[in-house]
Amino acid sequence: MGNESGQSFCxxxxxxxxxxxxxxxxRQLMLFSELPDTAFEHLLAPIDxxxxxxxxxxxxxxxxxxxxxxxxxxxxxxxxxxxxxSNRIVRLLGNGSAIGLELLDxxxxxxxxxxxxxxxxxxxxxxxxxxxxxxEHPALCKHVGKQLQDQLNIAxxxxxxxxxxxxxxxxxxxxxxxxxxxSEDNGAFILLNREDMAAxxxxxxETVSRIVAEFKRQKILYRFKDNFYMCNVAALQELSRYx
Amino acid sequence: MGNESGQSFCxxxxxxxxxxxxxxxxRQLMLFSELPDTAFEHLLAPIDxxxxxxxxxxxxxxxxxxxxxxxxxxxxxxxxxxxxxSNRIVRLLGNGSAIGLELLDxxxxxxxxxxxxxxxxxxxxxxxxxxxxxxEHPALCKHVGKQLQDQLNIAxxxxxxxxxxxxxxxxxxxxxxxxxxxSEDNGAFILLNREDMAAxxxxxxETVSRIVAEFKRQKILYRFKDNFYMCNVAALQELSRYx
DNA sequence: GAGCGTCATTGCGAATTATCAATATTCAGA
DNA sequence: TCTGAATATTGATAATTCGCAATGACGCTC
Numbered sequence: 167m168g169n170e171s172g173q174s175f176c177x178x179x180x181x182x183x184x185x186x187x188x189x190x191x192x193r194q195l196m197l198f199s200e201l202p203d204t205a206f207e208h209l210l211a212p213i214d215x216x217x218x219x220x221x222x223x224x225x226x227x228x229x230x231x232x233x234x235x236x237x238x239x240x241x242x243x244x245x246x247x248x249x250x251x252s253n254r255i256v257r258l259l260g261n262g263s264a265i266g267l268e269l270l271d272x273x274x275x276x277x278x279x280x281x282x283x284x285x286x287x288x289x290x291x292x293x294x295x296x297x298x299x300x301x302e303h304p305a306l307c308k309h310v311g312k313q314l315q316d317q318l319n320i321a322x323x324x325x326x327x328x329x330x331x332x333x334x335x336x337x338x339x340x341x342x343x344x345x346x347x348x349s350e351d352n353g354a355f356i357l358l359n360r361e362d363m364a365a366x367x368x369x370x371x372e373t374v375s376r377i378v379a380e381f382k383r384q385k386i387l388y389r390f391k392d393n394f395y396m397c398n399v400a401a402l403q404e405l406s407r408y409x
Numbered sequence: 410m411g412n413e414s415g416q417s418f419c420x421x422x423x424x425x426x427x428x429x430x431x432x433x434x435x436r437q438l439m440l441f442s443e444l445p446d447t448a449f450e451h452l453l454a455p456i457d458x459x460x461x462x463x464x465x466x467x468x469x470x471x472x473x474x475x476x477x478x479x480x481x482x483x484x485x486x487x488x489x490x491x492x493x494x495s496n497r498i499v500r501l502l503g504n505g506s507a508i509g510l511e512l513l514d515x516x517x518x519x520x521x522x523x524x525x526x527x528x529x530x531x532x533x534x535x536x537x538x539x540x541x542x543x544x545e546h547p548a549l550c551k552h553v554g555k556q557l558q559d560q561l562n563i564a565x566x567x568x569x570x571x572x573x574x575x576x577x578x579x580x581x582x583x584x585x586x587x588x589x590x591x592s593e594d595n596g597a598f599i600l601l602n603r604e605d606m607a608a609x610x611x612x613x614x615e616t617v618s619r620i621v622a623e624f625k626r627q628k629i630l631y632r633f634k635d636n637f638y639m640c641n642v643a644a645l646q647e648l649s650r651y652x
Numbered sequence: 653g654a655g656c657g658t659c660a661t662t663g664c665g666a667a668t669t670a671t672c673a674a675t676a677t678t679c680a681g682a
Numbered sequence: 683t684c685t686g687a688a689t690a691t692t693g694a695t696a697a698t699t700c701g702c703a704a705t706g707a708c709g710c711t712c
Contacts, residue, residue, distance in 0.1 A: 246569045249650060254573050256565050271558040277565065304547035307554065314557035315514040321564035322499050322520065326489045329572040330497050330611045332670095333699070360660065368573045370700055375660055407492060575700095576669070603690065613670050618690055 179222060182215040185289045195262040197236045197291075197313065201303050209299075211292040217285065224280040224288075225266060232293040234266040240286030241348055243362065244278035255365040257320055258283070260348055264313045269293050284356060328367050331409070336367040337377045338406040341387060341397055354394035357387075422465060425458040428532045438505040440479045440534070440556065444546050452542075454535040460528065467523040467531075468509065475536040477509040483529030484591055486605065487521035498608040500563055501526070503591055507556045512536050527599060571610050574652070579610040580620040581649040584630060584640055597637035600630075 187193060188203040198205070215238075218224065224235060227247065237259060244257040244265065256278055259265060268277045270293065300306045327339040340363060349355040360378065364371040381387040386405075387397045430436060431446040441448070458481075461467065467478060470490065485508060487500040499521055502508060511520045513536065543549045570582040583606060592598040603621065607614040624630040629648075630640045 246565070248569075248573075252573075254569050256568050268558060268562075271555055277562065304550065307547065307550040311550065311554045311557060312514055314554060314561060315511060318557060318561050318564060319511075319520065321561060321568065322489070324568055325499050325564065325572065326491075326497050329568065330491075330495075372661085372701075373699060376662075376699095379661055615671075615691085616669060619669095619692075622691060 178219060180217040182217055182287075185213040185215040187213060187289075192238060192262075196238070196289075197264045197309055198299070198306070199309065201299065201306060205299060205303055209295055211295045213292070213295060214290045215288075216290060217287050218282045220282055220284050222282040222286070224282065224286075225276050227277060227279045228275050230269070230275040232269065233290050234264055234269060234293060234296060235280070236264045236289045236291060237261060238287040238289060240288070241283040241356070242286055243281050243283050245281060245365070246278055253365055254368065255362060257317065257324065258343075258347070258366070259317070259320075263317070264310075267310060267313060267317075270296060270310060283358065283362075324366075327406070331406075333367070333369045333373050334377050334380075335406050335409055336369060337363065337374060337381075338402045340367055341381070342399065342402050342406060345397055345399060345402075350394070352390070352394075354390040354396050356393055357395040421462060423460040423462075425460055425530075428456040428458040430456060430532075435481060435505075439481070439532075440507045440552055441542070441549070442552065444542065444549060448542060448546055452538055454538045456535070456538060457533045458531075459533060460530050461525045463525055463527050465525040465529070467525065467529075468519050470520060470522045471518050473512070473518040475512065476533050477507055477512060477536060477539060478523070479507045479532045479534060480504060481530040481532065483531070484526040484599070485529055486524050486526050488524060488608070489521055496608055497611065498605060500560065500567065501586075501590070501609070502560070502563075506559070507553075510553060510556060510560075513539060513553060526601065526605075567609075570649070574649075576610070576612045576616050577620050577623075578649050578652050579612060580606065580617060580624075581645045583610055584624070585642065585645050585649060588640055588642060588645075593637070595633070595637075597633040597639050599636055600638040 187198055187201075187206045190196065190198075193199055218240075224242065225231060225233075227245075239261055242259050242263075242265060243255050244259065245253050246256050247253040265280055266276055296306070296310075300310075323343070327343065328336050330336075331339075341357075344355045344357065357378075358366075360371050360375045363369075363374045363378070367374065378387065381397075381402075382389075384401075385398070386401045387395055390396045430441055430444075430449045433439065433441075436442055461483075467485065468474060468476075470488075480502060482504055484501060484503050485506075486498050487502065487508065488496050489499050490496040508523055509519055539549070539553075543553075566586070570586065571579050573579070574582075584600075587598045587600065600621075601609075603614050603618045606612075606617045606621070610617065621630065624640075624645075625632075627644075628641070629644045630638055633639045
């Protein structure tokens with residue numbers, strides 16, 4: 167159960183400039199979808215746009231910087247660190263998700279540590295800006311609510327799929343989650359390292375490795391290119407149900 | 410892992426009359442806290458007030474009735490039923506929590522089955538009423554967001570505390586959760602039955618029973634009265650960390 | 653291409669947990 | 683108080699999973 171996670175604390179984020187929300191080509195996916203272009207004309211604090219390399223720590227649990235983040239592209243893991251040094255991945259979020267929303271609800275600090283899994287492209291939004299926009303555009307409040315509801319759905323799925331059943335079932339479910347939410351256009355997805363997979367399912371690293379290796383031998387899971395994999399969805403669904 | 414759950418579908422709810430939100434003595438705890446008394450003057454659809462006996466099914470996953478529920482008193486479990494007949498308890502909610510909020514986000518049906526654990530006193534609020542109030546009082550939207558954030562926090566805690574570690578640790582955490590969130594004024598709390606405890610932790614019923622019995626022998630957990638128990642919090646915290 | 657560090661895989665014995673079956677306890681009614 | 687049904691506890695054994703250590707695979711640098 168213990169995974170020490172030697173995640174290096176590199177925050178060599180590359181600043182990509184001020185965000186131009188009014189011209190953002192993916193705004194319909196983001197937190198500010200449906201706000202009028204004019205909403206961004208009088209912002210008191212700037213929204214910055216960053217590119218983080220894999221492994222970057224976006225923020226740490228217990229700290230407080232007055233920013234929330236909207237993920238344009240890439241995968242972020244929300245990690246809960248236990249006192250004994252082990253850590254559990256609570257949630258995996260991708261394109262269009264907003265993180266750090268607990269700050270909007272009055273929380274003094276972030277509830278998790280957020281770490282970039284691959285290269286992450288995001289906008290860093292001051293809490294004050296969100297509040298300003300919320301007061302001028304009450305509709306934004308609904309979008310925040312929608313984000314929360316989405317994350318609640320993901321958390322529930324996590325509990326049900328990754329927290330129930332034997333190890334083989336959980337790993338099968340995990341691969342299905344990766345396939346469903348994080349596959350690229352070509353249908354391939356990043357297979358996380360075994361340590362992360364263990365931290366997501368609550369299973370020992372070696373056990374995860376054994377099961378993944380088994381899936382590979384059975385050709386249920388196979389490498390597509392680099393660290394991208396593809397899988398036999400039907401076979402995994404069968405496994406996830408009946409072991 | 411398989412628990413068939415012979416939960417009887419009894420919905421012998423006792424109607425307690427129309428709710429008078431403007432005079433509700435616990436409104437500050439509820440979804441409509443901080444709305445002015447006048448907010449309730451022109452409601453198009455009525456808010457009803459019910460008392461449900463233990464075991465009542467408030468609603469079932471996949472169905473849709475246009476109501477959300479605000480729990481005034483009592484404990485409700487949100488259950489996810491798997492195809493194989495087993496079921497997992499995703500969340501336990503009590504006084505002041507609102508359930509069925511997924512309907513506000515456009516979901517066509519409830520995401521879980523909601524079952525009263527003990528006697529539950531709640532208000533049944535038409536979705537249309539919430540929408541009406543939201544449009545007249547944008548502040549309500551924030552309260553819905555707060556409810557969602559609260560539930561997300563609970564779900565995260567569930568993942569971390571009840572989904573990680575060995576069986577003994579999980580059961581210890583579960584008892585601590587019951588103690589923290591559901592103890593009465595006298596500090597005692599209902600110890601759920603073993604089947605429910607198993608469905609919350611993802612552990613076999615017999616294993617849960619063994620561990621609970623062990624706790625009782627060690628006087629870490631002891632009966633206070635009827636089905637109310639008290640526990641040694643420090644000892645359980647120790648156990649939850651180091652097995 | 654050799655050397656090196658990191659991560660994945662595998663073997664193996666120990667510890668934990670599931671599962672089936674039997675026994676005890678509790679609780680609601682009669 | 684007695685009785686039967688539902689729950690809880692316990693025993694025994696099989697299956698799974700853990701945890702440690704060894705080995706293998708891969709990428710990177712020199």
